[in-house]
Amino acid sequence: MILAENLSYSINDKSLIKDISLVLHPKKINLIIGPNGAGKSTLLKILTGQLQSNTGKVLYDDKSINSFSTNELAQKRALLSQSIELSFAFTVKEIVLMGRYPHFKHSPTKVDFEIVDYCMEMFGIQGFAERNFLSLSGGEKQRVQFARVIAQIISEDKESERLLALDEPLNALDIFYQLDFMDELRSIIKRENIVVVGVLHDLNLVAKYADQIIVLNQGELISIGSPSEVLTVDLIKKVYAVKMNVHVENERIHLLI
Amino acid sequence: MKAKRNKSRIIFLCLLVLTLLIIVVSARYGALKLDLNTIFSAIEKYFLNEKMSLNERIFFNLRLPRSLLCVFVGMALAVGGTLLQGLFRNPIIEPGLIGTSSGAALGAALYFVLGVYFKFNAGEWTLPIVACVGGLLATGVVFLISGTKSTGKNSTIELLLVGIAVNALCLSGVGFLSYIARDPQARSITFWSMGSLSGANWIAVFTVGIVTSFMVLLALRYAKHLNSFVMGEEEAYLMGINVQKVKLFILLINIIMVSVATAFVGVISFVGLIVPHLLRILNGSDNRYLIPCSALLGGFLLAAADLVARLAVSPAELPIGIVTSIIGVPIFILLLKRNSYKY
Numbered sequence: 001m002i003l004a005e006n007l008s009y010s011i012n013d014k015s016l017i018k019d020i021s022l023v024l025h026p027k028k029i030n031l032i033i034g035p036n037g038a039g040k041s042t043l044l045k046i047l048t049g050q051l052q053s054n055t056g057k058v059l060y061d062d063k064s065i066n067s068f069s070t071n072e073l074a075q076k077r078a079l080l081s082q083s084i085e086l087s088f089a090f091t092v093k094e095i096v097l098m099g100r101y102p103h104f105k106h107s108p109t110k111v112d113f114e115i116v117d118y119c120m121e122m123f124g125i126q127g128f129a130e131r132n133f134l135s136l137s138g139g140e141k142q143r144v145q146f147a148r149v150i151a152q153i154i155s156e157d158k159e160s161e162r163l164l165a166l167d168e169p170l171n172a173l174d175i176f177y178q179l180d181f182m183d184e185l186r187s188i189i190k191r192e193n194i195v196v197v198g199v200l201h202d203l204n205l206v207a208k209y210a211d212q213i214i215v216l217n218q219g220e221l222i223s224i225g226s227p228s229e230v231l232t233v234d235l236i237k238k239v240y241a242v243k244m245n246v247h248v249e250n251e252r253i254h255l256l257i
Numbered sequence: 258m259k260a261k262r263n264k265s266r267i268i269f270l271c272l273l274v275l276t277l278l279i280i281v282v283s284a285r286y287g288a289l290k291l292d293l294n295t296i297f298s299a300i301e302k303y304f305l306n307e308k309m310s311l312n313e314r315i316f317f318n319l320r321l322p323r324s325l326l327c328v329f330v331g332m333a334l335a336v337g338g339t340l341l342q343g344l345f346r347n348p349i350i351e352p353g354l355i356g357t358s359s360g361a362a363l364g365a366a367l368y369f370v371l372g373v374y375f376k377f378n379a380g381e382w383t384l385p386i387v388a389c390v391g392g393l394l395a396t397g398v399v400f401l402i403s404g405t406k407s408t409g410k411n412s413t414i415e416l417l418l419v420g421i422a423v424n425a426l427c428l429s430g431v432g433f434l435s436y437i438a439r440d441p442q443a444r445s446i447t448f449w450s451m452g453s454l455s456g457a458n459w460i461a462v463f464t465v466g467i468v469t470s471f472m473v474l475l476a477l478r479y480a481k482h483l484n485s486f487v488m489g490e491e492e493a494y495l496m497g498i499n500v501q502k503v504k505l506f507i508l509l510i511n512i513i514m515v516s517v518a519t520a521f522v523g524v525i526s527f528v529g530l531i532v533p534h535l536l537r538i539l540n541g542s543d544n545r546y547l548i549p550c551s552a553l554l555g556g557f558l559l560a561a562a563d564l565v566a567r568l569a570v571s572p573a574e575l576p577i578g579i580v581t582s583i584i585g586v587p588i589f590i591l592l593l594k595r596n597s598y599k600y
Contacts, residue, residue, distance in 0.1 A: 050491070070497050073497065074496055075497070078495065084492060086488060087347065087348070087487055088343075089537065090484075090542055090543070098484065098485055099496070101481060101498075102496060102497035132541075
């Protein structure tokens, strides 16, 4: 379980996050929504340790995030962001192997290579393992990054709790891969003790895949709960200033502009 | 991946053989051709402590230290280039770009023009010391100016921009000194700015050799860290790298290596730029392969360039910097054009 207690963050007297407390459970997908500038990315960065909150604390399994070294933290959490560009040519397999960097000192072990192969298979990229990453299409690149990030937090100790953060990772992808990714994610958290927390813009994807939705507006926590509790006409109007129709069909929510 | 690692090993071994070969070849040829027997008997007489003939002394006191110095200087420059290109995520970077080599050039120019007024005198060590201090000072200034905002995404770019500015400043200082210099002094500045190995001796070989070998071994420990910089510093942090610490270490390794090498032989351009590229074309950008191989290829190329510099207008010599550029640039452009190589 990952706990965030009374997080606040401000920069130059501008408050980006105001007193936010959250409980995030393993094997659940927690998605943060809100308009641009609501503080979604800031919150995500505080949860991953990239930013230090001014007040409050983040606890991974009852231990403060600050008690881990950079390397220990990297074994426990990974972040997938939207598009990562490389400055030099590396092969797909080399990139996925980078996910194992926090786990070995100088040379990868046999286990590291096994995990790399396992993750490449998971995302169907073993066919171009030896290809130059820079020559891939946007969708292929993102699948490689997905495999790298999963390789980073796969642990032999299935009980240990880990965090996977998603920062709009589906933006460059077509609808097939968007759904494919989210389905893959669901099946991964069935096997691994991973907390997923992420920012997605597409509210329909959020409605379909979130176990818990966190709604932010102007740095404040507006609402938190399951899709059916949170995604209402009133809330969307209040937060996004947009009128949307919400249809509920067989307990599934559909949003229409 | 296994195939790729094997290829790395083969390239490394080939380069090792080539480097050892060039040491012998470049020691044999010059204004005077030495035969192998002279070489063997010189080595034998050294260990037996016997008096050497003239040719044997040419080999032992001039040729051998010179080719060894070439190899070590080439190593320092090429590994420096690999480290800085990786760190700055930028393929057009030379190891001297953060002020190191232009600062050393300014120090050397000061020595040539105003050396007689220096209170400080260390005999034949004066020039290397002054140049080394110049390089370190200029780099220090770059750090001081850019270091104020030492965290965040832009710090690396800022370091680079300040480096380019300080470089320009140092070079205009060198220009000014050449302008006010008398003719022979101005010639010394020019020669030094294009690099010269004619002053090679065993002291230089040991100093540059020990510093460079030690720094290259240290750099190897950071190969993995440097790889993770390829996706940016933010991603490197997320992969468990202590970004600020690693950055500082890599920069220090580079600065120490390059300023010591430059101090003894002057400014030699292009080796640090071209070697990492050639190796990336051959077998990718993994720094665990690039660092050791660039040490060897840098050493080989500089020794080969020095051989050409000595033979081309024998018995006179060309400045080695001219040779590295004349040979290096066309090869470089050819390779870039021929390969579907994306840096």
